[in-house]
Structures are given as C-alpha cells and as structure tokens.
Amino acid sequence: xxxxxxxxxxxxxxxGPYSTKILSDLGAxxxxxxxxxxxxxxxxxxxFNAADNVNQSIKFAFLNTNKKSITLDLFTPSGASxxxxxxxxxxxxxxxxxxxxxxLEKSGLxxxxxxxxxxxxxxxxxxxxxxxxPYRNYKARxxxxxxxxxxMSITGEPDAQPLIAGADIAQLNGGQIAALxxxxxxxxxxxxxxxxxxxISLMEANMDLLENWMLGQFQGELMPRRGKQHQxxxxxxxxxxxxxxxxxxxxxxxxxxxxxxMEDTNLDLEEYYDRSSRPxxxxxxxxxxxxxxxxxxxxxxxxxxxxxxxxxxxIANARDLLESDQLIDRNFFSNIGVxxxxxxxxxxxxTVTDNKxxxxxxxxxxxxxxxxxxxxxxxxxxxxxxxxx
Amino acid sequence: MTSLPLAGIRIIDLTRIWAGPRATKLLVDMGAQVIxxxxxxxxxxxxxxxxxxxxxRKMNRATPFEQKHRNKISFxxxxxxxxxxxxxxxxxxISDVVIENFSAGVMDRxxxxxxxxxxxxxxxxxxxxxxxxxxGPWKDYVAYGVTQEQITGLYELTGYKGGLPMKTGTNVGDPxxxxxxAIATLSAIVQRLQNGQGExxxxxxxxxxxxxxxxxxxxxxxxxxxxxxxxxxxNHQSPHDTYQCxxxxxxxxxxxxxxxxxxxxxxxxxxxxxxxxxxYSSQQSRHDHREYLNDVISRFTKSKTKYEVMTLLQACGVPxxxxxxTKDLLVDEHVKDRNFIEHLEHPDGETHKYYFGxxxxxxxxxxxxxxxxxxxxxxxxxxxxxxLLGVPNxxxxxxxxxxxxxxxxxxxxx
Numbered sequence: 001x002x003x004x005x006x007x008x009x010x011x012x013x014x015x016g017p018y019s020t021k022i023l024s025d026l027g028a029x030x031x032x033x034x035x036x037x038x039x040x041x042x043x044x045x046x047x048f049n050a051a052d053n054v055n056q057s058i059k060f061a062f063l064n065t066n067k068k069s070i071t072l073d074l075f076t077p078s079g080a081s082x083x084x085x086x087x088x089x090x091x092x093x094x095x096x097x098x099x100x101x102x103x104l105e106k107s108g109l110x111x112x113x114x115x116x117x118x119x120x121x122x123x124x125x126x127x128x129x130x131x132x133x134p135y136r137n138y139k140a141r142x143x144x145x146x147x148x149x150x151x152m153s154i155t156g157e158p159d160a161q162p163l164i165a166g167a168d169i170a171q172l173n174g175g176q177i178a179a180l181x182x183x184x185x186x187x188x189x190x191x192x193x194x195x196x197x198x199x200i201s202l203m204e205a206n207m208d209l210l211e212n213w214m215l216g217q218f219q220g221e222l223m224p225r226r227g228k229q230h231q232x233x234x235x236x237x238x239x240x241x242x243x244x245x246x247x248x249x250x251x252x253x254x255x256x257x258x259x260x261x262m263e264d265t266n267l268d269l270e271e272y273y274d275r276s277s278r279p280x281x282x283x284x285x286x287x288x289x290x291x292x293x294x295x296x297x298x299x300x301x302x303x304x305x306x307x308x309x310x311x312x313x314x315i316a317n318a319r320d321l322l323e324s325d326q327l328i329d330r331n332f333f334s335n336i337g338v339x340x341x342x343x344x345x346x347x348x349x350x351t352v353t354d355n356k357x358x359x360x361x362x363x364x365x366x367x368x369x370x371x372x373x374x375x376x377x378x379x380x381x382x383x384x385x386x387x388x389x
Numbered sequence: 390m391t392s393l394p395l396a397g398i399r400i401i402d403l404t405r406i407w408a409g410p411r412a413t414k415l416l417v418d419m420g421a422q423v424i425x426x427x428x429x430x431x432x433x434x435x436x437x438x439x440x441x442x443x444x445x446r447k448m449n450r451a452t453p454f455e456q457k458h459r460n461k462i463s464f465x466x467x468x469x470x471x472x473x474x475x476x477x478x479x480x481x482x483i484s485d486v487v488i489e490n491f492s493a494g495v496m497d498r499x500x501x502x503x504x505x506x507x508x509x510x511x512x513x514x515x516x517x518x519x520x521x522x523x524x525g526p527w528k529d530y531v532a533y534g535v536t537q538e539q540i541t542g543l544y545e546l547t548g549y550k551g552g553l554p555m556k557t558g559t560n561v562g563d564p565x566x567x568x569x570x571a572i573a574t575l576s577a578i579v580q581r582l583q584n585g586q587g588e589x590x591x592x593x594x595x596x597x598x599x600x601x602x603x604x605x606x607x608x609x610x611x612x613x614x615x616x617x618x619x620x621x622x623x624n625h626q627s628p629h630d631t632y633q634c635x636x637x638x639x640x641x642x643x644x645x646x647x648x649x650x651x652x653x654x655x656x657x658x659x660x661x662x663x664x665x666x667x668x669y670s671s672q673q674s675r676h677d678h679r680e681y682l683n684d685v686i687s688r689f690t691k692s693k694t695k696y697e698v699m700t701l702l703q704a705c706g707v708p709x710x711x712x713x714x715t716k717d718l719l720v721d722e723h724v725k726d727r728n729f730i731e732h733l734e735h736p737d738g739e740t741h742k743y744y745f746g747x748x749x750x751x752x753x754x755x756x757x758x759x760x761x762x763x764x765x766x767x768x769x770x771x772x773x774x775x776x777l778l779g780v781p782n783x784x785x786x787x788x789x790x791x792x793x794x795x796x797x798x799x800x801x802x803x
C-alpha cells in the first residue's frame with residue numbers, strides 16, 4: 001500500500017535515514033541517493049565483523065533496510081540536472097535532505113524547481129538548528145544537540161558534570177519528528193496534490209522532549225540535575241540486586257503485596273500501608289528490602305513483583321532484550337540477511353515482511369539510471385568517470 | 390489562511406499521562422481534531438478547588454497538562470454507563486481514529502474493542518498503546534514513565550564511567566514512544582487513503598523503545614559485545630566531553646571528529662604546539678590522552694562564559710555548544726529568533742506565558758502552533774453533543790440528569 005509512495009532520500013547520517021527507514025519498512029519506494037564516497041554512516045562503528053569494515057556498519061545496516069542506493073554527486077555541473085531527471089521519472093511524494101541550511105540550493109536544485117517539475121512533491125529539510133536563526137550554520141554532533149536542547153543539563157548527578165544519554169537520542173528523536181512530517185505531507189499531497197517545504201530543527205525537536213517539565217521553569221524555576229535522587233514517593237527508585245539492578249515501585253497494588261513478595265512479616269506493618277506517610281519509615285523499610293533484593297535475581301524479582309501488580313522493572317542490557325520472552329513471543333526480532341535486527345516500532349498491514357538488507361553503495365545505479373531514466377551505458381560510464389555517479 | 394495539513398481528521402483520545410497525550414498533541418498541532426475524553430472521577434488532571442472556570446483555567450496553566458492538551462477539545466463522558474457507551478459509539482461513527490493507553494484488555498471489557506468499533510465504523514483505526522502490547526506473557530504488566538528506558542537498556546548505558554546506571558533527566562521513553570505512536574496513527578491513516586481499510590495498531594511501548602536501542606542489540610547479536618557506560622566518551626569523536634566554563638554549573642560540549650577540527654580547536658585555545666604534537670594527531674591517540682587534553686581545553690573554557698566559548702569555537706568551525714539549562718532555553722537568542730516559544734491569551738483574558746511551538750515548521754511566514762489553550766473538563770460537551778452528534782435537546786436533558794457528562798462543577802452532585 002505504501003508501494004505507491006516514492007521518496008528520493010538525499011540524507012545521510014542518522015536522523016534523515018531513520019525517518020526514511022520508517023517509510024521503507026512500510027513498503028515505500030525509497031531511493032537513497034548517496035555521494036560517490038557513500039553515506040558517512042557506512043564507515044561508522046561498530047561493525048558486524050571488526051576485521052572487514054566495508055559495508056559492515058551496524059548503524060548503516062539498520063537505518064537503510066528496504067531502500068535502494070544510487071550514487072550521485074549533486075554538486076557537479078551535471079548533478080542537479082540528473083537529479084531533476086530523477087524527480088521527473090520517479091515522481092516522488094517526498095525529497096528528504098540534511099545538507100544544512102542553503103546547501104542544497106548551491107547545487108542548483110531548490111524547492112521552487114522541484115515544485116515546477118512536480119507540484120505534489122514535498123521537500124523535508126532536516127538540520128541541527130533549523131534553516132533560520134543565529135545558530136543555523138553552527139556545527140553539531142549528537143552530544144552538542146543533547147547539550148543545547150536542555151537534555152544534558154538535567155541528566156547526571158548534581159555535583160558532577162552533565163551527562164549524555166547513552167544512545168543517539170537527539171538524532172533518532174529528530175528522525176522520528178522528520179518521519180512524522182513525511183507522513184503528514186504524504187497525506188496532504190495525496191489529498192490536495194500540493195507539496196510543502198518543511199524545516200526540521202533537531203534542537204527544537206529535542207527541546208520538545210522537555211515539555212512535561214517546562215511549566216515550572218516557565219514560572220522561573222530552574223530544573224536541577226537530580227541524578228538518581230528519589231522523588232517524593234517511596235519506594236520508587238533503583239536498587240542493586242544479586243545480578244544487576246531493579247527498579248522498585250510499590251504500586252498500583254497495595255503495600256501488603258510488597259511484604260508478601262519479600263516474604264518478610266516485618267515489612268507488613270500497618271504504619272507502612274499509607275503511601276503519603278511511608279517515606280517517614282525509609283530507614284526501617286530500606287534495610288529489609290535491600291536484604292531481600294541482594295539475594296534475588298533481577299528477572300525473578302521483576303516477574304514476581306509484576307505478577308502481584310507491583311510496577312517493578314529491571315535495568316536491562318542488550319542480551320536481556322534478545323532473550324526477552326515478551327519480545328520473542330511477539331516476534332519482535334527478524335533476521336535480515338545474516339543479521340538479527342530489532343523490529344519496527346509498530347506493525348500495520350503495510351509493514352514489509354520480506355525485508356531487504358541495506359543496499360551496497362550504488363547497487364541500484366543500473367536499475368535507476370539505465371532502466372528507469374534510459375541513459376545509455378556509455379553515458380553512464382562517462383558520468384562515473386567524472387565522479388558524478 | 391490555508392488549512393492545516395491534517396484538517397479533517399477526527400481523533401477520539403482516551404489516553405492519559407504523557408506518551409498518549411503527546412502522541413495526539415503532535416497530530417492536533419498539525420490540524421487534526423482531537424477530542425479528549427475524560428470522566429469527572431477519573432480525569433487526567435487534578436481536581437481544582439474551587440471548581441470555577443477561572444480556577445480550572447489557572448490549574449491547567451500550572452501543570453504539564455496545558456502543554457500537551459493545547460488545541461484539543463474536551464468531552465466529559467462516563468463510559469461506565471450504557472448510555473455513555475452509546476454516545477461513544479455514535480461519536481466513533483463520525484471519527485477516524487480511537488486511541489487509548491489503558492492496560493491491555495480494558496477496551497474489550499468495556500465492549501469498545503476494535504472488533505466492536507468496526508461494526509459501527511468499518512474503516513475505523515484503533516491505536517492501543519499499553520506498556521508491553523496486547524499479547525504475550527507480559528501483556529498485563531504495569532509500566533510507568535521511567536520503566537521504558539530501564540527495561541530497554543538506555544538506562545544501562547547512561548551514566549558515568551564505572552558508576553551506576555542512570556535515568557535521563559526527562560524520561561525520554563514517554564515522549565519518544567509518543568512520536569512513534571503518532572507515526573503509527575498517521576501511517577494507518579495514509580494506508581486507509583490508499584486501500585480504504587481500517588487498522589488495529591497493537592502498539593507496544595516496550596517494542597517501540599527497543600527499536601531505538603538497535604545499535605546495542607545488533608552489536609550483541611552479531612559480536613557478543615555488551616556496551617558499557619562510558620560517561621561522555623564517544624566511539625567516533627575525541628575530544629568529546631563537557632567542559633566547565635565561568636560561573637556555577639556552566640558547561641560547553643565539544644565533539645572533534647577530524648584533524649581539521651582538532652587544529653582549529655587548538656588554534657582558538659592558543660595551543661598551536663599541541664596541534665603539532667604527533668602524539669595527538671589521531672582520534673585514537675587523543676582518546677588515549679584524553680585526561681591531559683581535557684585539562685588543557687578546560688583551562689581555556691573556565692576563563693570564559695559558555696556562550697563566549699561556543700561563539701569563538703563555532704566561528705572556527707569547531708562543533709561546540711553550550712549546555713543550556715531550562716532557564717537558558719527561555720531566553721536563548723536562537724530560540725527567540727525562531728519564535729519557538731509562544732504566548733497565548735486565554736478566554737479569561739490572562740496571557741499564558743509560554744508554550745513550545747510546533748516540533749517542526751513549514752517554510753515561510755511563521756504561524757502559531759498554539760491556537761487554543763488546553764480545554765476545561767467538558768468544555769466542548771455542547772459542541773460535541775449538539776453540533777457533531779445532533780442529540781435532540783430533550784434527550785440531552787435526560788442524559789445530563791443521569792450525570793453522563795458531569796464536569797468539575799457537578800462534582801458535588803455526581
């Protein structure tokens with residue numbers, strides 16, 4: 001159903017490719033247009049096989065499933081006109097790019113030209129700071145975006161340095177927002193045949209992750225870095241256990257379930273039952289709890305608690321996810337090529353089941369340039385010699 | 390004024406807390422009509438006291454509820470009564486999407502699961518987003534805000550080197566799952582445009598966030614390597630850290646990924662000799678000597694404000710940003726220049742100071758993302774019953790007397 005939807009994807013890195021992966025995994029025809037040296041992520045660590053790092057990047061393999069790859073250097077004399085031919089032939093609903101403000105335009109291609117070729121094509125421009133404003137040309141990597149959008153100021157211990165989140169949160173979140181804009185303009189384009197130029201700023205997309213906490217700040221308070229400091233309810237925090245860490249949360253079930261879970265009648269005192277006065281008894285309750293937690297393993301604690309409707313969780317690592325009976329039961333993982341991939345964030349009927357591995361660099365040059373655009377083989381060879389493709 | 394891109398889509402929103410309401414916030418901002426259904430006794434917000442309109446408005450303003458419910462309309466409807474279910478079904482018959490984040494099975498027990506709704510509206514899209522999905526051995530498990538980053542491995546990888554695992558300050562699990570849920574909803578809408586079919590989206594927040602942990606999952610699956618907490622260090626860049634600046638708790642981040650940036654950095658901090666030193670000429674060697682080099686950089690950054698350091702380094706092409714805190718964000722010149730923070734005058738005449746604008750924008754003149762404030766409980770009951778559903782007045786009186794649409798001002802009576 002998404003087969004009728006085509007995308008020319010000029011983006012590289014993480015945010016742009018994640019947005020178009022969401023579309024290609026739904027069956028959209030995504031043509032990834034790479035510079036002749038390839039998307040930088042192709043050589044990004046970690047690799048599947050440390051000894052051979054050509055086309056072995058784990059990030060690239062995940063972010064580019066079900067796409068086709070062609071090479072094209074837009075910034076050569078014939079680059080932009082070749083891109084225009086591609087737009088004419090593919091008639092894409094979307095063109096996605098992340099060159100940075102004003103850079104695409106330097107190639108000779110811009111939204112007005114795209115519109116004159118195909119009125120219904122939208123241009124999704126992703127950049128670190130958006131296309132306007134004093135920081136628009138600033139350079140930024142993952143940590144720089146997490147910093148300037150406010151995320152780092154509240155992550156970490158109060159008396160130590162601000163801390164980055166342990167995954168590429170800023171870029172992936174930007175990619176999610178870009179995907180949402182892609183779908184918005186696909187919808188609009190199908191209904192009205194009108195294309196739109198969208199301006200996505202990773203900084204704004206990431207500031208927006210703070211929405212739940214900003215109202216107090218709007219009233220002049222500063223949200224501190226709180227580290228693992230607990231909140232007003234007790235117990236509601238992370239404790240070590242026999243083989244790792246668990247998060248203890250004595251709700252929504254009544255307190256008596258905690259005492260039964262931990263098989264300790266000393267915990268089953270009436271004064272501990274009331275949630276609001278319980279923090280007063282922290283010094284009595286905590287040693288009893290930690291004594292039991294120290295003897296038990298994280299998954300047993302988690303399942304035992306959840307069976308009593310106590311919202312515990314445990315601190316999982318990648319192995320725990322791959323072994324999770326819940327994820328396995330719901331067929332979350334799939335094998336694409338020889339590698340195991342986590343599944344899509346959701347499944348609908350359009351979700352691709354015959355997944356294709358991320359393409360090799362220029363794997364579809366012949367299919368697109370020769371078969372679709374009808375460029376003679378000799379001309380393709382000469383374009384390749386000039387490093388246009 | 391041109392209409393917003395998602396104008397014409399109607400979404401019935403039963404979600405609560407954060408992930409669900411944010412998913413529909415992302416869609417309402419782009420023009421979908423979102424009808425938030427709450428019941429007096431189970432409202433997704435605290436009860437104001439007294440219950441006058443102005444106190445309700447004030448209470449909204451002081452809570453995160455406002456931020457996530459701007460532009461939405463509110464319908465207070467008691468789904469536990471048969472009459473309430475009947476009104477709900479009528480509303481479904483003229484809507485496109487029903488979205489909820491109750492525990493697994495709640496909608497089925499109410500007789501309002503997808504199969505039942507399909508009988509009323511054959512092409513309805515139902516999005517169900519419990520913590521762990523609607524099937525599998527964990528389907529009845531309870532998950533709260535921070536659970537997702539704990540149980541999917543982000544928490545394990547966040548923290549100082551050799552220290553304890555840590556949460557992200559904002560609990561990214563909720564808002565990022567929200568965006569995936571909004572994407573799922575809109576994907577089903579686009580799919581329906583093409584094939585005319587409705588869809589049941591069994592959205593597991595556990596799966597949604599696990600997808601984002603792809604790098605560590607695939608690295609373990611392929612290589613048996615479990616990633617470790619490494620503070621602010623990076624696989625790709627060195628130097629890569631936060632550096633203290635003038636003032637209390639003031640910092641910048643710097644991330645160097647090639648020799649050119651390294652030389653520029655050394656130039657700006659007046660250490661051309663360090664740039665020439667071949668001991669530090671590769672990513673790996675800089676990583677190996679990071680303690681010394683971080684010290685050299687800090688000596689420079691400590692003498693300047695974070696904004697001064699950012700401006701100086703960016704002028705020379707070095708990726709450096711200030712660590713902005715929640716106060717800085719409100720006065721930052723870039724944020725201001727892009728009008729990302731908006732103000733809105735409420736119907737009671739008071740201006741609510743700040744909202745975040747749209748999470749993305751269209752090129753051209755800036756339009757406001759915030760069109761109306763978060764609704765009062767049941768503020769749009771009349772519009773929904775009379776204009777949308779055409780409930781005759783006499784029937785409306787009967788239903789109202791039952792307490793079907795009770796709002797805060799009725800809280801003494803029902």
